[in-house]
Amino acid sequence: MSPTELDTQAPPFAEPHVADQTADVALIVNGRALRLVIDPRVTLLDALREHLQLTGTKKGCDHGQCGACTVHVGGRRVLSCLTLAAAAQGQSITTIEGLAESDRLHPMQQAFIDCDGFQCGYCTAGQIMSAVALLQEPCGPDDDDVRESMSGNICRCGAYPGIVAAVQAVRGRRR
Amino acid sequence: MVAIRYETPRSVSEAVRLMAADPGARVLAGGTDLLVQFRTGVRQPSAFVDIKRIPELMSIAIDAHGLRLGAATPAAVIGEHAELRRLWPGLAESVRLIGSTQIQGRGSVGGNLCNASPAADTTCALIVNRAECVIAGPNGERTVPVEAFSIAPGRTVLQPGELLVAIRVPRPAARTSDAYLRLIPRTEMDIAVAGAAASVTLDAAGLCTTARVAIGAVAPTALRVPAAEQALVGSRLDEASLKRAADAASAAARPIDDKRGTTAYRRTVAGVLTRRAAAIAAARAREQGSHP
Ligand SMILES: Cc1cc2nc3c(=O)[nH]c(=O)nc-3n(C[C@H](O)[C@H](O)[C@H](O)COP(=O)(O)OP(=O)(O)OC[C@H]3O[C@@H](n4cnc5c(N)ncnc54)[C@H](O)[C@@H]3O)c2cc1C
Ligand code: FES
Ligand code: FES
Numbered sequence: 001m002s003p004t005e006l007d008t009q010a011p012p013f014a015e016p017h018v019a020d021q022t023a024d025v026a027l028i029v030n031g032r033a034l035r036l037v038i039d040p041r042v043t044l045l046d047a048l049r050e051h052l053q054l055t056g057t058k059k060g061c062d063h064g065q066c067g068a069c070t071v072h073v074g075g076r077r078v079l080s081c082l083t084l085a086a087a088a089q090g091q092s093i094t095t096i097e098g099l100a101e102s103d104r105l106h107p108m109q110q111a112f113i114d115c116d117g118f119q120c121g122y123c124t125a126g127q128i129m130s131a132v133a134l135l136q137e138p139c140g141p142d143d144d145d146v147r148e149s150m151s152g153n154i155c156r157c158g159a160y161p162g163i164v165a166a167v168q169a170v171r172g173r174r175r
Numbered sequence: 176m177v178a179i180r181y182e183t184p185r186s187v188s189e190a191v192r193l194m195a196a197d198p199g200a201r202v203l204a205g206g207t208d209l210l211v212q213f214r215t216g217v218r219q220p221s222a223f224v225d226i227k228r229i230p231e232l233m234s235i236a237i238d239a240h241g242l243r244l245g246a247a248t249p250a251a252v253i254g255e256h257a258e259l260r261r262l263w264p265g266l267a268e269s270v271r272l273i274g275s276t277q278i279q280g281r282g283s284v285g286g287n288l289c290n291a292s293p294a295a296d297t298t299c300a301l302i303v304n305r306a307e308c309v310i311a312g313p314n315g316e317r318t319v320p321v322e323a324f325s326i327a328p329g330r331t332v333l334q335p336g337e338l339l340v341a342i343r344v345p346r347p348a349a350r351t352s353d354a355y356l357r358l359i360p361r362t363e364m365d366i367a368v369a370g371a372a373a374s375v376t377l378d379a380a381g382l383c384t385t386a387r388v389a390i391g392a393v394a395p396t397a398l399r400v401p402a403a404e405q406a407l408v409g410s411r412l413d414e415a416s417l418k419r420a421a422d423a424a425s426a427a428a429r430p431i432d433d434k435r436g437t438t439a440y441r442r443t444v445a446g447v448l449t450r451r452a453a454a455i456a457a458a459r460a461r462e463q464g465s466h467p
Contacts, residue, residue, distance in 0.1 A: 086225070
């Protein structure tokens with residue numbers, strides 16, 4: 001089922017209306033109010049990729065182990081593979097597609113390019129979403145603090161040194 | 176595929192009603208255990224009862240009596256709570272060890288307890304802090320100490336229709352502190368091979384007046400170790416008494432042998448972690464004594 005754009009003047013979403021075992025889910029994705037009528041088992045990851053055609057968010061393990069599917073829900077980073085879309089009812093969701101402002105990349109996206117923070121790129125959307133969330137979290141100043149805070153994002157290509165450099169560059173910590 | 180319902184109760188009584196009406200329904204908190212089990216076919220509920228819209232379950236309150244932690248509060252919110260971290264540093268540490276920051280964005284302490292893994296990281300820290308589970312059910316509310324909540328791997332005292340509403344932790348006495356340590360094969364994102372928590376109270380002269388010790392991942396449920404507590408009480412928490420506590424914890428452990436650690440290894444590690452956790456708790460309690 002394809003999503004419908006909601007009238008932004010509509011009253012705030014109350015609760016997902018569940019009838020006949022489908023969930024009527026209203027989400028605000030990258031600032032756009034959308035509505036989906038889906039099976040309640042659909043994860044936020046599948047809702048984004050398969051129903052909303054936002055394929056920037058990647059599916060690595062689908063089990064919470066790799067971090068490729070990281071998105072922000074209500075301002076916090078979560079794993080979209082372990083979040084049901086219905087559980088995100090009424091919430092504001094930011095994906096990798098929502099970071100850039102028209103042609104201007106988010107500083108973290110630019111830093112990943114400048115610091116060689118990726119190779120194949122499969123983990124990168126998740127890495128960047130974690131890194132952007134980290135900026136608002138109580139993370140210590142050192143490289144080791146960044147490594148700890150980014151430990152839920154695995155990079156099969158081993159771009160870790162570039163990832164830490166990118167995060168520290170955006171935080172203004174020269175190494 | 177069999178259809179599944181998604182329920183979003185707004186109150187504890189509504190959630191209890193939904194759970195009691197359908198024995199196949201399962202509580203969904205963060206879903207970081209449940210959705211993995213669902214996807215691998217371990218659990219096939221007839222309904223998800225999403226408890227994250229019940230304000231009482233999503234709150235942290237600290238007053239003169241202590242802490243009341245809503246069962247579904249995200250671990251990330253707990254880990255960032257400054258007063259909770261100051262009063263119960265070991266408990267906060269255990270919460271901050273759950274998976275990654277993203278797992279903590281949804282995962283909860285209630286889910287950690289109800290999933291009842293012997294290796295669940297928050298259990299030992301809750302036990303040494305005398306935490307109690309507040310349970311709501313069709314017959315009203317009851318409380319159960321955390322140490323009696325899990326009865327076997329994956330099993331708790333919860334009866335059909337019951338749900339865990341909150342975890343209550345009494346405010347620590349003066350010169351009291353706690354610590355939790357675990358050993359995992361990787362440095363992050365793994366399940367404990369062994370874990371240990373300690374809480375100690377010192378008198379003005381630095382003698383230990385009360386101690387609580389619990390070990391995890393080395394028996395079907397987390398274990399309190401009274402013999403280790405006795406080794407600490409009355410001492411200055413010097414090397415000799417810490418060593419006796421470590422030996423008592425190793426002796427109490429009843430670990431399994433698996434690819435992640437042999438019985439002998441887990442037994443030894445349980446002792447080492449007990450000694451270190453008690454030493455950290457003691458240092459924290461002394462620190463409090465120096466600036467009352
Ligand atoms: C990659 C990964 C890493 C992990 N690392 C760790 C780790 O390091 N340490 C650790 O301890 N755990 C770890 N976990 C396990 C899990 O994240 C934790 O146990 C978490 O605390 C579960 O909380 P939740 O809110 O997501 O529970 P859910 O998955 O929502 O629920 C878990 C179980 O408890 C029941 N339940 C939940 N809340 C209630 C309630 N209030 N009343 C009654 N029943 C309830 C559910 O029905 C379900 O059976 C990890 C999981 C993953 C996927
Ligand atoms: S796809 Fe979600 S953590 Fe791997
Ligand atoms: S860049 Fe290839 S997995 Fe990270």
